[in-house]
Amino acid sequence: MPQTMVPDVVVRRLPLYLQALNHLAEAGRTLVSSTELGEAVGVSSAQIRKDLSFFGEFGRPGLGYEIRYLISALQRILQLDKDWHMVIIGAGALGHALANYRGFEDHRFAIVGVFDHDPDRVGARVGRLLVEPMELLPSRIRENHVDIAILSVPARSAQAVADQVVACGVRAILNYAPMALSTPQDVHVTYIDPIARLQAMTYYL
Amino acid sequence: MPQTMVPDVVVRRLPLYLQALNHLAEAGRTLVSSTELGEAVGVSSAQIRKDLSFFGEFGRPGLGYEIRYLISALQRILQLDKDWHMVIIGAGALGHALANYRGFEDHRFAIVGVFDHDPDRVGARVGRLLVEPMELLPSRIRENHVDIAILSVPARSAQAVADQVVACGVRAILNYAPMALSTPQDVHVTYIDPIARLQAMTYYL
DNA sequence: GTGTGTGAAACTGTTCACAGCT
DNA sequence: AGCTGTGAACAGTTTCACACAC
Known part of the structure; x- marks a missing residue:
C-alpha cells in the first residue's frame, strides 16, 4: 500500500x-x-x-x-482488522500481570499460551490459562499460528528464549527483559524497559 | 557538563x-x-x-x-549516583506489579508510596507498603522529596492525576496509561504502552 | 474563511573516513 | 597494528508555506 x-x-x-x-x-x-x-x-x-x-x-x-x-x-x-496470536514466556510476577491485562484482548491481541521453564510454575493458573512447560512451546506456536512472543524472563535467559521462538517461526518479539536481543533481520523486536526510561529522564532533572 | x-x-x-x-x-x-x-x-x-x-x-x-x-x-x-524517590498512583493489578518489582530499588529508584482514589483499595498491602488515599499524596510528595510519579491509573483519570502531581512540584512522570498527557514544558513525561508498541509491530508482519 | 496535501527548505541525526594516540 | 575522537558528508525528519478544495 x-x-x-x-x-x-x-x-x-x-x-x-x-x-x-x-x-x-x-x-x-x-x-x-x-x-x-x-x-x-x-x-x-x-x-x-x-x-x-x-x-x-x-x-x-x-x-x-x-x-x-x-x-x-x-x-x-496497521493490520489491526484481524486477530493476532501471542504467547507469554516467563510466568513470574510480570508474566502474570501481562496475562491478566485486559487491554490485549480489547485490541484483538489474544494470549494463547503462557510458558515457563520452571517445573514449579508449570500448571499454575494465570487468568483463564495454565502455565505450560517450554517443551510444548514449539507445537503451540505452530498449531495456534502464534505471531508475537512476549518475553518476561530474566535477562540472562532472554537471548536463548528469543532464539527458540525465532526457530519456531515467530517474527515479532515484545521484550520486557532488560537485554538487547540479537535476531535475524526479518524479526522485529520491541523493548519495554522502565528502568532504561527512568534513567533517561533523570538526566534532565 | x-x-x-x-x-x-x-x-x-x-x-x-x-x-x-x-x-x-x-x-x-x-x-x-x-x-x-x-x-x-x-x-x-x-x-x-x-x-x-x-x-x-x-x-x-x-x-x-x-x-x-x-x-x-x-x-x-545520568545522575544515577543518587537515590530517586517515586510514588505509584493507581493500585490496580499493574500498580501492584510495579510496586513489587525489585528492579527499581536495585537501580536506586525507591518507591516511597502507593496511592489510589478508591476507598476499597486504600489500606491494602502492596509489597512492604500500604495503599494510601489520594488526599495524602501532596504531603507525601513534599515530605519525601518525590522526584518521579508513576501513573498506573485508567486513561480517563490520567490527565487529572498528572495535573495533581505537577501542582505538587513533580517534574517527571512515567505514564502507563494509554493517554497523551498535557503538561508544562519543564515536566518530563515518558510513555509505556505495550498496545501502541504491538500496533506498530503488526504493520510490518 | 477554514483546512488538507505537498514540494521545498530547514533542521537534526547518522555514517564516513582519517589524524593522532597507544 | 588497533582504536578513539571528530569534522565533513550524507541521510533522514520536521517544518514551512502555499495551491487547491470545501
Missing part, C-alpha cells in the same frame, strides 16, 4: 493517533482537524498531515478528518 | 550502553571497544563514539574503553 518507503518513526506514531481518535469518538465527536489532533497527541499539525500522506488522502479540505473513517483507515494500515 | 546541546535520542541510548556494560562487567571483562559494545547494543561503533563525545573523552586509542570507568562516567552523567 505505501507507494514510498514509510519511515519507522511514522509507523510508531500511527497508534498514538489511533488512541486519540478513539478518545474523540467516545466523546461523540465526528470530525477533527490536524491541528486539534496534533494538540491531543503532542505533535504538530504538519506532522500529522505529512504522516498520513504516506498512506493516502484521508481528510476533506476545509473540514478536517472524519474520525470513524480515519480510525478504520489506520486500523487497516 | 555537556558543552553542546545533547540530542534527546542520545540520552535515551546511554541507559542501553550502561546495561550492556554491566553485563560485560559481570562477565569479568575489563576493556571493551566501541565495535564490541555496539554489537551488544545493536548500534554502530561510530554511533557509540559520537554519543560519548558529547560528554567527554572516555576511551583510550588503541585499547578501547575501561568498562568500570565508563560505567561510573555514564552513571554520573
Whole structure:
C-alpha cells in the first residue's frame, strides 16, 4: 500500500493517533482537524498531515478528518482488522500481570499460551490459562499460528528464549527483559524497559 | 557538563550502553571497544563514539574503553549516583506489579508510596507498603522529596492525576496509561504502552 | 474563511573516513 | 597494528508555506 518507503518513526506514531481518535469518538465527536489532533497527541499539525500522506488522502479540505473513517483507515494500515496470536514466556510476577491485562484482548491481541521453564510454575493458573512447560512451546506456536512472543524472563535467559521462538517461526518479539536481543533481520523486536526510561529522564532533572 | 546541546535520542541510548556494560562487567571483562559494545547494543561503533563525545573523552586509542570507568562516567552523567524517590498512583493489578518489582530499588529508584482514589483499595498491602488515599499524596510528595510519579491509573483519570502531581512540584512522570498527557514544558513525561508498541509491530508482519 | 496535501527548505541525526594516540 | 575522537558528508525528519478544495 505505501507507494514510498514509510519511515519507522511514522509507523510508531500511527497508534498514538489511533488512541486519540478513539478518545474523540467516545466523546461523540465526528470530525477533527490536524491541528486539534496534533494538540491531543503532542505533535504538530504538519506532522500529522505529512504522516498520513504516506498512506493516502484521508481528510476533506476545509473540514478536517472524519474520525470513524480515519480510525478504520489506520486500523487497516496497521493490520489491526484481524486477530493476532501471542504467547507469554516467563510466568513470574510480570508474566502474570501481562496475562491478566485486559487491554490485549480489547485490541484483538489474544494470549494463547503462557510458558515457563520452571517445573514449579508449570500448571499454575494465570487468568483463564495454565502455565505450560517450554517443551510444548514449539507445537503451540505452530498449531495456534502464534505471531508475537512476549518475553518476561530474566535477562540472562532472554537471548536463548528469543532464539527458540525465532526457530519456531515467530517474527515479532515484545521484550520486557532488560537485554538487547540479537535476531535475524526479518524479526522485529520491541523493548519495554522502565528502568532504561527512568534513567533517561533523570538526566534532565 | 555537556558543552553542546545533547540530542534527546542520545540520552535515551546511554541507559542501553550502561546495561550492556554491566553485563560485560559481570562477565569479568575489563576493556571493551566501541565495535564490541555496539554489537551488544545493536548500534554502530561510530554511533557509540559520537554519543560519548558529547560528554567527554572516555576511551583510550588503541585499547578501547575501561568498562568500570565508563560505567561510573555514564552513571554520573545520568545522575544515577543518587537515590530517586517515586510514588505509584493507581493500585490496580499493574500498580501492584510495579510496586513489587525489585528492579527499581536495585537501580536506586525507591518507591516511597502507593496511592489510589478508591476507598476499597486504600489500606491494602502492596509489597512492604500500604495503599494510601489520594488526599495524602501532596504531603507525601513534599515530605519525601518525590522526584518521579508513576501513573498506573485508567486513561480517563490520567490527565487529572498528572495535573495533581505537577501542582505538587513533580517534574517527571512515567505514564502507563494509554493517554497523551498535557503538561508544562519543564515536566518530563515518558510513555509505556505495550498496545501502541504491538500496533506498530503488526504493520510490518 | 477554514483546512488538507505537498514540494521545498530547514533542521537534526547518522555514517564516513582519517589524524593522532597507544 | 588497533582504536578513539571528530569534522565533513550524507541521510533522514520536521517544518514551512502555499495551491487547491470545501
